Amino acid sequence: MEVRIGVRDVGRxxxxxxxxxxxxxxxxxxxxxxxxxxxxxxxxxxGQTIIVPTATIAYVEIGVQEKGRVGFGTH
Structure with missing residues (x-):
């Protein structure tokens, strides 16, 4: 599952x-x-640890867990 954390005043x-x-x-x-x-x-x-100062968190996006894909097609 993908997690994205936006950090204030940082472009990435x-x-x-x-x-x-x-x-x-x-x-x-x-x-x-x-x-x-x-x-x-x-x-x-x-198993790596990600540490972000809470004062700099702009947002957190939590993705959904993906089921295993079968085949080569895209939707």
Whole structure:
């Protein structure tokens, strides 16, 4: 599942693939923002940790988990 984090005053997004469920990512983001935590900490699908200061978060887009695709066609 793809996660994109917009950072204030930065032209590029932080984008990564996460093995976590959309609900787990949403819970982590909500907890970090509502608790007054200074950072949002998430893991990508390779186990690397992504840390973003909560004060600089403009938005977070949480993608849906994709089912495995079969075939070569595109829609």
């Amino acid at each position: 997004e932080v984008t990564f693939e996460s093995a976590q469920t959309p609900a787990a990512v949403r819970e982590s983001v909500t907890e970090a923002l509502s608790s007054g935590s200074s950072v949002l900490e998430l893991q990508d699908e390779k």
